[in-house]
Amino acid sequence: MLALDHDLRVVTANSSFYEVFKVKPEETLGQLVYDLGDRQWDIPRLREMLETILAQQTTFDDYEVEHDFAAIGQRVMLLNARLIRRPSGVEQIILLAIEDITDRRWAERVLQRHGIELESEIAKKASALQNALQRIEQTTLDTIHRLAKAAEFKDQDTGAHIVRVSHYAAAIARRMGQPQSFADMCLYAVPMHDIGKIGIPDHILQKPGKLNEEEVQKMREHPMIGAAILSGSDSQVLRIAEDVSLTHHERWDGSGYPRGLHNEAIPLVGRITAVVDVFDALCFHRPYREAVPVEQAMKMVQDDRGHAFDPAVVDAFMASxxxxxxxxxxxxxxxxPGFKRGIYKWVAPQTANGANNTDN
Ligand SMILES: [Fe+2]
Ligand SMILES: [Fe+2]
Known part of the structure; x- marks a missing residue:
């Protein structure tokens, strides 16, 4: 603490001033404040405060000044001043409180620097984790893709069937106002709907005519077999795929299989798959029946609205x-089939003349 007269000469100083700034009373008292410590106190910011600000008002508060002193090095000071006038109005005294906050500021800067380093370290770790998760997700999707392909070898359905139904399902999900993440899940999970056919004997799967009752019952095991193959995974896609496999032959009115679930007890993804699977199967030729024209297939889906199919799904299907x-x-x-950027990208092979081969 310093007390200055109206000429800014030191009238008095307290002991901590002498201790902190390593100066003696004889070189301080009566000196112009700027001349203290061999003119080390001639600090532009201090001049501004004492001569400009105090001339206009009677106080200044918490002015931070950083200065390099020869005796004590770089210091950060917090300055507060009060201008006190004697009743005559002529004489005045300035009380200048000087707080050395160097250590506090230093500690704050160290903390801030460490904070920044810590943030950058956390960001690096988060990015590495994100990359690892993406690799795991990519690997999972790749595995799913291969699993679906394995089932294709057994079934009469072509690869294009599972691609079409997954894209139909995603389009319907979007039309129903489901989030994009759900539509993406449809793309990945719906191809799994018939994965359980891996467990059905070839003579049934590939029988060129209608199945007898016993064969039908055997065939109807494929949702359960698929769910058993897909169950117990931590992967969200596989858990949804399990739902798809288990419920894609359930019917809205409860007459489906394997569990005879009704209405919303059937997961949405199963209700959507039921519609698109039947629609797509109708549109393509099977050994035991001819393909149905698209318009007629759509009408058949519409006719089963509220019976086999969820009315809301059929409405979204028709609107799409x-x-x-x-x-x-x-x-x-x-x-x-190809695989790119986490989504199924299927490219039709080119024939010799460059046109897409649609004959098979
Ligand atoms: Fe099926
Ligand atoms: Fe299918």
């Missing part, structure tokens, strides 16, 4: 007619 037709055109029946 253009998108459905475009998907059907895009993924014709001969496709070469």
């Amino acid at each position: 007619k253009e998108a459905i037709m475009a998907i059907g055109d895009r993924f014709v029946d001969v496709c070469q």
Whole structure:
């Protein structure tokens, strides 16, 4: 603490001033404040405060000044001043409180620097974790893709069927106002719907005619077999795929299999898959029946609204007619499965003359 007269000469100083700034009373008292410590106190910011600000008002508060002193080095000071006038109004005294906050500021800067380093370290670790998760997700999707392909070898359905139904399902999910993440899950999980056919004997799967009652019962085990294959995974896609496998033959009115679930007891993804699976199967030739024209297949789906199918799903399906037709055109029946950027990208192979081969 310093007390200055109206000429800014030191009238008195307290002991901590002498201790902190390593100066003696004889070189302090009566000196112009700027001359203290061999003119080390001639600090522009201090001049501004004492001569400009105090001339206009009677106090200044918490002015932080950083200065390099020869005797004590770089210091950060917090300055507060009060201008006190004697009753005559002529004489005045300035009380200048000087707090050395160097250590506090230093500690704050160290903490801030460590904070920044810590943040950067956390960001690096988060990014590495994110990359690892993406690799795991990519690996999971790749595995799913291969699993679906394995089932194709057994079934009469072509690869294009599972691609079309997954894209139909995603289009319907979006039309129903489901989040994009759910539509993406449809793309990944719906191809698994018939994975359980791996467990059905070939003579039933590949029988060129209608199945007898015993064969039908055997075939109806495929949702349970698929769910058993897919169950117990931590992967969200596989858990949804399990739902798809287990419930894609359930019917809205409860007459489906394997459990005869009703209405919303059937997961949405199963209700959606039921519609698109039947629609797509109708549109393509089977050994035991001819393909149905698209318009007629749509009408057959519409006729089963509220019976086999969830009315809301059928409404979204009918409202998505253009998108459905475009998907059907895009993924014709001969496709070469590829895998890119976490989504199924299927490319129709080129014939010798460059046109897409749609003959098979
Ligand atoms: Fe099925
Ligand atoms: Fe299917």
